[in-house]
Amino acid sequence: xxxxxxxxxxxxxxxxxxxxxxxxxxxxxxxxxxxxxxxxxxxxxxxxxxxxxxxxxxxxxxxxxxxxxxxxxxxxxxxxxxxxxxxxxxxxxxxxxxxxxxxxxxxxxxxxxxxxxxxxxxxxxxxxxxxxxxxxxxxxxxxxxxxxxxxxxxxxxxxxxxxxxxxxxxxxxxxxxxxxxxxxxxxxxxxxxxxxxxxxxxxxxxxxxxxxxxxxxxxxxxxxxxxxxxx
Amino acid sequence: xxxxxxxxxxxxxxxxxxxxxxxxxxxxxxxxxxxxxxxxxxxxxxxxxxxxxxxxxxxxxxxxxxxxxxxxxxxxxxxx
Numbered sequence: 001x002x003x004x005x006x007x008x009x010x011x012x013x014x015x016x017x018x019x020x021x022x023x024x025x026x027x028x029x030x031x032x033x034x035x036x037x038x039x040x041x042x043x044x045x046x047x048x049x050x051x052x053x054x055x056x057x058x059x060x061x062x063x064x065x066x067x068x069x070x071x072x073x074x075x076x077x078x079x080x081x082x083x084x085x086x087x088x089x090x091x092x093x094x095x096x097x098x099x100x101x102x103x104x105x106x107x108x109x110x111x112x113x114x115x116x117x118x119x120x121x122x123x124x125x126x127x128x129x130x131x132x133x134x135x136x137x138x139x140x141x142x143x144x145x146x147x148x149x150x151x152x153x154x155x156x157x158x159x160x161x162x163x164x165x166x167x168x169x170x171x172x173x174x175x176x177x178x179x180x181x182x183x184x185x186x187x188x189x190x191x192x193x194x195x196x197x198x199x200x201x202x203x204x205x206x207x208x209x210x211x212x213x214x215x216x217x218x219x220x221x222x223x224x225x226x227x228x229x230x231x
Numbered sequence: 232x233x234x235x236x237x238x239x240x241x242x243x244x245x246x247x248x249x250x251x252x253x254x255x256x257x258x259x260x261x262x263x264x265x266x267x268x269x270x271x272x273x274x275x276x277x278x279x280x281x282x283x284x285x286x287x288x289x290x291x292x293x294x295x296x297x298x299x300x301x302x303x304x305x306x307x308x309x310x311x
Contacts, residue, residue: 022279058299065296094299101301104248148302182247 001225002028004113006040006072007087008063009034016085016205017048020221024209034066044081044125044224045072047088049141049203059102059144060090064138081224082197083124086142089189089199098192098199099157100149105142106182112141113216114214115180117165117188117203124195125227128162129219135172136165136216138202139185140180143160147183147190154184167187201216232277232285235311238298239270274295282309 007014014031021029030040034052039045052063055164058154062071069091076082076097082093092098105111116137119130119185130136149157165188169178174186176213189200240246246268253267275292277285286309294296 057296061296061299085272097302101299103302104247106245108247108251128237146247150301182245 001228002041002043004030004032004039004045006032006047006068010054011050012054013049013205017046020205020208025221029137034068036065037071037077039071041113042227045075047091048083051085052087060094063091064095070127076197080194084124084199085203086201089201090200096198098190099153100147102144103146103148104144105146106169111180114139115167116170118168120166121161121164123190126198126220126223128223129228138204139206139218140202142201145181147187157190163187164198165189234275234277234285234289235310236273236289236293236297236305236309237270238303239267241302242305244302286307291292
């Protein structure tokens, strides 16, 4: 199993993802500089968190024009698993690989804290080791996580089970109080129609080992390993 | 040629920034303020003398990059 981790100028969670893939799961992991178009034989591609291009114009807006994104789009089109975490999710939205857009958090502030989410879709290559309806806690750290899309797009996402994670309270209810950023319908993560491209605002890479007090996130990476083994 | 591209949140799209500014203006005593929407302006210098071409060009720039048309509208004006 080989993970390819894209590095944009301003990415800052690339090493976290590399650590999870290589040191914790014993997989191969390569950094892929955004100017490269060769994915180095990656079985799964991760767009990590950070501030690609300083978030100039809009978060993810400039990163989508990096040469590597054409290769990522082609890889995704062939069914290759692609995971966008936080800023990586924003890049996937701007690139049109996932529908919708991010707005500034409704509280107008950067929010950095743990959130509880309900797993809504356990059939993607990044969530197969979770079970649908279970609750997971992961940290968020973002200014633009207020997910939005036209109502018909939101309805389509719901109908096709493409909401992957939803912010909820500790009883699993998607309440407004449990929504950290104002995201439409408490959406924390979604996938494309085929399910192989997944984006989420919370950081599984920052909670992937017991040493950090929470290892809930490691299953996202381990799911990809399991998905690859099952091929 | 100088071209201006205005990008702003679409009608009906939540604009937390505009809301916060409206609230602040109210607190400053501008009681007549009913609503604010906050956007961006791009002042673009384009080579050539064909105003129509410059406008069409700027329109493409807005669609490709300057605006996220999921949530933002835009308009284009050739200034000089």
